[in-house]
Amino acid sequence: MPSAAPDTPTEDRPAGLLEVDAGVVDDFTALLSHGQRGMVLNLIADLYPADIALLLRHLPFDEARRLLRWLPPETAGDTVAELEDTFRASLLEDLPQHSLTQLLDALDTDDAADVLADLPEEMALDLLPTLEDTEDLTELLDYGEETAGGLMAREFVAIRPGWTFAEATEQVRRSSEEVDELYTAYVTESDGTLVGVLSLKQLLLSPADVLVRDVMETDFISVTTGVDQEEVGRIVQRYDLVSVPVLDEHGRLMGRITIDDVVDVIRDEAEEDIQIMSGLTGDEGTSDTIFRISRGRLPWLIVGLIGSGLSGSVITTFEGALQQAVVLATFIPIVTAMGGNAAVQSAAIAVQGLSSGELWVDDIFRRVGKEVAVAMVNGAVVAALLCTAVAVFDLGDPSLLVATLGLTMLTISVMATTNGALIPFILTRFGIDPASAMGPFVTTLNDILGLTVYFLIASYIYL
Amino acid sequence: MPSAAPDTPTEDRPAGLLEVDAGVVDDFTALLSHGQRGMVLNLIADLYPADIALLLRHLPFDEARRLLRWLPPETAGDTVAELEDTFRASLLEDLPQHSLTQLLDALDTDDAADVLADLPEEMALDLLPTLEDTEDLTELLDYGEETAGGLMAREFVAIRPGWTFAEATEQVRRSSEEVDELYTAYVTESDGTLVGVLSLKQLLLSPADVLVRDVMETDFISVTTGVDQEEVGRIVQRYDLVSVPVLDEHGRLMGRITIDDVVDVIRDEAEEDIQIMSGLTGDEGTSDTIFRISRGRLPWLIVGLIGSGLSGSVITTFEGALQQAVVLATFIPIVTAMGGNAAVQSAAIAVQGLSSGELWVDDIFRRVGKEVAVAMVNGAVVAALLCTAVAVFDLGDPSLLVATLGLTMLTISVMATTNGALIPFILTRFGIDPASAMGPFVTTLNDILGLTVYFLIASYIYL
Numbered sequence: 001m002p003s004a005a006p007d008t009p010t011e012d013r014p015a016g017l018l019e020v021d022a023g024v025v026d027d028f029t030a031l032l033s034h035g036q037r038g039m040v041l042n043l044i045a046d047l048y049p050a051d052i053a054l055l056l057r058h059l060p061f062d063e064a065r066r067l068l069r070w071l072p073p074e075t076a077g078d079t080v081a082e083l084e085d086t087f088r089a090s091l092l093e094d095l096p097q098h099s100l101t102q103l104l105d106a107l108d109t110d111d112a113a114d115v116l117a118d119l120p121e122e123m124a125l126d127l128l129p130t131l132e133d134t135e136d137l138t139e140l141l142d143y144g145e146e147t148a149g150g151l152m153a154r155e156f157v158a159i160r161p162g163w164t165f166a167e168a169t170e171q172v173r174r175s176s177e178e179v180d181e182l183y184t185a186y187v188t189e190s191d192g193t194l195v196g197v198l199s200l201k202q203l204l205l206s207p208a209d210v211l212v213r214d215v216m217e218t219d220f221i222s223v224t225t226g227v228d229q230e231e232v233g234r235i236v237q238r239y240d241l242v243s244v245p246v247l248d249e250h251g252r253l254m255g256r257i258t259i260d261d262v263v264d265v266i267r268d269e270a271e272e273d274i275q276i277m278s279g280l281t282g283d284e285g286t287s288d289t290i291f292r293i294s295r296g297r298l299p300w301l302i303v304g305l306i307g308s309g310l311s312g313s314v315i316t317t318f319e320g321a322l323q324q325a326v327v328l329a330t331f332i333p334i335v336t337a338m339g340g341n342a343a344v345q346s347a348a349i350a351v352q353g354l355s356s357g358e359l360w361v362d363d364i365f366r367r368v369g370k371e372v373a374v375a376m377v378n379g380a381v382v383a384a385l386l387c388t389a390v391a392v393f394d395l396g397d398p399s400l401l402v403a404t405l406g407l408t409m410l411t412i413s414v415m416a417t418t419n420g421a422l423i424p425f426i427l428t429r430f431g432i433d434p435a436s437a438m439g440p441f442v443t444t445l446n447d448i449l450g451l452t453v454y455f456l457i458a459s460y461i462y463l
Numbered sequence: 464m465p466s467a468a469p470d471t472p473t474e475d476r477p478a479g480l481l482e483v484d485a486g487v488v489d490d491f492t493a494l495l496s497h498g499q500r501g502m503v504l505n506l507i508a509d510l511y512p513a514d515i516a517l518l519l520r521h522l523p524f525d526e527a528r529r530l531l532r533w534l535p536p537e538t539a540g541d542t543v544a545e546l547e548d549t550f551r552a553s554l555l556e557d558l559p560q561h562s563l564t565q566l567l568d569a570l571d572t573d574d575a576a577d578v579l580a581d582l583p584e585e586m587a588l589d590l591l592p593t594l595e596d597t598e599d600l601t602e603l604l605d606y607g608e609e610t611a612g613g614l615m616a617r618e619f620v621a622i623r624p625g626w627t628f629a630e631a632t633e634q635v636r637r638s639s640e641e642v643d644e645l646y647t648a649y650v651t652e653s654d655g656t657l658v659g660v661l662s663l664k665q666l667l668l669s670p671a672d673v674l675v676r677d678v679m680e681t682d683f684i685s686v687t688t689g690v691d692q693e694e695v696g697r698i699v700q701r702y703d704l705v706s707v708p709v710l711d712e713h714g715r716l717m718g719r720i721t722i723d724d725v726v727d728v729i730r731d732e733a734e735e736d737i738q739i740m741s742g743l744t745g746d747e748g749t750s751d752t753i754f755r756i757s758r759g760r761l762p763w764l765i766v767g768l769i770g771s772g773l774s775g776s777v778i779t780t781f782e783g784a785l786q787q788a789v790v791l792a793t794f795i796p797i798v799t800a801m802g803g804n805a806a807v808q809s810a811a812i813a814v815q816g817l818s819s820g821e822l823w824v825d826d827i828f829r830r831v832g833k834e835v836a837v838a839m840v841n842g843a844v845v846a847a848l849l850c851t852a853v854a855v856f857d858l859g860d861p862s863l864l865v866a867t868l869g870l871t872m873l874t875i876s877v878m879a880t881t882n883g884a885l886i887p888f889i890l891t892r893f894g895i896d897p898a899s900a901m902g903p904f905v906t907t908l909n910d911i912l913g914l915t916v917y918f919l920i921a922s923y924i925y926l
Binding site: 048057169176182201205238242260262273279280284291294301305311315316323327329331332333338359362367438444447451 | 484485511513517520521547632635636639644645646663664666667668684699700701702703705722723725726727729730733734736737738740741742743747748749750753754756757760761763764765767768770771772774775776778779782785786789790792793794795796797799800801803804805807808810811812814815816820821822823825830833836837840841844845848849852901903906907910914
């Protein structure tokens with residue numbers, strides 16, 4: 001297995017990792033299908049859970065299922081936590097219940113809740129009472145999946161303000177097996193109210209007899225259980241946090257969210273934005289069925305059909321003009337491309353500015369003013385290039401055609417750039433994700449507007 | 464200042480934060496322009512650096528400059544580290560040199576290097592010798608800005624394998640003022656070679672007389688200075704790290720990258736992808752000048768012009784057909800919209816799959832096979848809807864037109880979906896960012912292909 005030798009790291013990846021590639025997948029497939037359990041587990045010992053997850057994803061389905069059954073519960077748990085939802089559910093569905101119980105018990109509550117949430121409901125309800133953390137998990141499953149409550153883990157270290165550092169350290173020791181990634185101890189009153197936080201560095205460096213309340217940081221950032229996960233991501237990013245405590249409405253500590261989960265949220269939200277921009281609905285994944293994929297793509301294809309049908313009816317309206325000068329049809333793609341491209345460009349900047357906080361809804365007029373200036377420059381440049389091309393290729397009646405096209409391109413540039421910049425502000429004001437402004441919506445809209453402008457100008461000048 | 468009262472948190476934001484909004488900006492503008500330094504600094508004390516950065520961004524430029532001059536060096540440094548590059552450079556340019564020196568000395572080396580890198584070169588060269596960490600900074604500035612070397616800070620805690628835990632803790636104490644976010648101590652040999660890592664939790668919980676080498680983790684993940692920042696982001700994300708050590712080619716520890724910087728990289732790379740998809744070049748920001756914005760947008764507008772010119776020439780080629788049946792022009796927008804939308808949808812999924820590792824370049828045929836199946840389903844649905852609409856609205860010669868359009872839509876759906884899915888694989892194979900496949904490139908390509916198919920089919924069936 002030369003491609004997998006851990007002592008031949010390549011330039012652009014970290015040393016010491018077994019890289020899962022097509023060769024490794026083939027090797028594992030062979031070993032798995034021949035029932036070589038010992039060798040497989042030997043090789044697996046060199047892999048991180050994220051890499052085993054990658055391997056599972058690329059193995060033939062039956063071999064993946066077999067590998068999952070062979071893994072020790074702890075490893076299986078950590079691996080399953082790294083898998084994508086749909087694939088995970090199908091992989092776990094026919095695992096015997098006692099294996100699932102072992103696997104879920106090995107997980108932190110936040111990951112276990114995620115796995116449970118994706119299983120068929122009946123199966124999850126059967127499993128729940130067999131688990132160690134039944135109560136915590138039932139509670140976590142009650143929160144919306146995309147809220148702070150749904151994202152948090154119930155494992156955390158809680159200490160009291162009146163304790164000494166020696167007592168606090170003892171508490172950390174007691175919780176240390178349960179709480180994996182430990183950066184902060186939370187200081188709570190006996191009713192669970194969070195009153196301060198203490199970093200592990202402070203715990204390590206303060207004398208044993210100092211009281212927690214004399215050193216703890218009382219000015220901390222927290223979120224409440226109902227906060228949307230996107231907002232959690234923004235807060236963690238903004239204030240450079242590695243974990244954030246989650247409180248109920250009375251200020252009681254309910255759990256904590258760690259940075260690794262927030263990083264996943266940030267990536268998921270970015271992917272979601274790109275999918276919205278690309279005219280996809282329903283969070284398509286690479287392992288989805290053809291039916292599911294088709295269902296997620298059809299809505300925007302149909303919207304596109306209706307929108308372009310309207311564009312078509314604009315052309316039909318001006319059929320008389322086209323019959324007089326078929327050359328006008330040649331420029332239809334140019335008109336629609338200019339409008340769509342200019343609108344998407346200005347929309348992208350408005351969306352990013354709004355989501356990063358660089359732009360506020362109040363900035364709308366300043367922003368649009370700037371965009372109009374840009375649109376005039378770019379419209380003039382593109383118009384000049386197009387007019388030159390028309391003159392060079394000697395199409396139709398040059399001077400009138402040049403006038404028509406120049407004026408059209410300039411008008412479309414300003415119009416499309418302006419509405420591209422405006423729409424994200426309007427959507428944000430109405431609480432709609434502005435990313436949808438960059439999708440087929442804005443291009444379709446500008447096809448209709450652009451063609452109308454074009455034929456109106458052509459009718460007056462050229463005909 | 465009711466909107467800013469820290470004791471009236473709203474539902475969807477963390478308690479205890481002063482929210483910077485338009486009202487707060489107005490209040491600060493007034494105080495700053497009236498020279499109310501005491502009151503300003505009093506209010507500022509309630510703000511985190513990220514919030515002061517937001518405030519600076521929205522204040523009139525002169526007031527922002529004044530506020531920056533008033534801030535204590537430590538706060539000014541932390542605030543400046545949160546600002547966007549272009550805006551930061553213009554804000555710092557006319558600060559007196561001694562203020563800049565103080566401000567940079569208050570920063571960690573990674574942030575200080577970033578700030579220096581964005582200043583005019585002459586200014587940076589003048590400043591460098593006046594700083595505390597001249598040597599470290601000179602070294603950091605030598606690495607590419609988008610590499611692990613450019614991202615890392617030189618501040619870290621290094622301990623020796625032969626030390627006891629008591630000695631190690633003492634070393635942490637000595638470094639604690641310099642190293643802010645401390646999660647891991649790095650175990651190095653005397654020549655600087657990294658041989659292990661020790662979490663703060665292990666340091667806290669192990670007895671004082673145990674040797675570091677007996678507890679340290681020797682199986683750690685690291686990167687080398689030359690690794691691209693996007694790859695660093697992927698590794699940190701994959702293996703759920705909070706910090707990652709950076710080594711030179713001899714395995715010596717050069718610095719460490721913390722999760723907050725990685726989160727910024729992940730966000731920046733996502734924004735970059737969205738900009739590429741939207742036909743923007745040159746990393747446009749909201750504070751860029753009109754000239755710079757225009758220059759970043761024109762390339763794709765011009766490519767769009769050329770591409771749509773080619774589409775136009777396809778139409779010109781079939782001018783004869785159009786003259787026979789002007790009704791064909793009506794369907795031009797429908798043909799181009801279907802091709803563009805279908806291609807962008809399948810390209811988006813391929814790009815995301817490739818970037819997350821769910822898809823490998825080897826998966827190309829399996830992926831395209833699935834896409835063809837989806838395209839046949841969706842093509843059939845859209846074709847059926849379009850044909851129904853044509854029949855209902857009684858356009859042209861129904862039966863032949865219906866046959867032409869049905870066949871065209873089905874063909875375009877398959878063709879566009881296929882090339883949308885293929886192109887990202889091809890680009891990845893040649894080392895080009897596949898996100899560019901989702902931009903104007905793929906829509907323009909499919910305009911040309913779609914129109915050609917349409918007019919060919921129309922010529923054979925309809926005319």
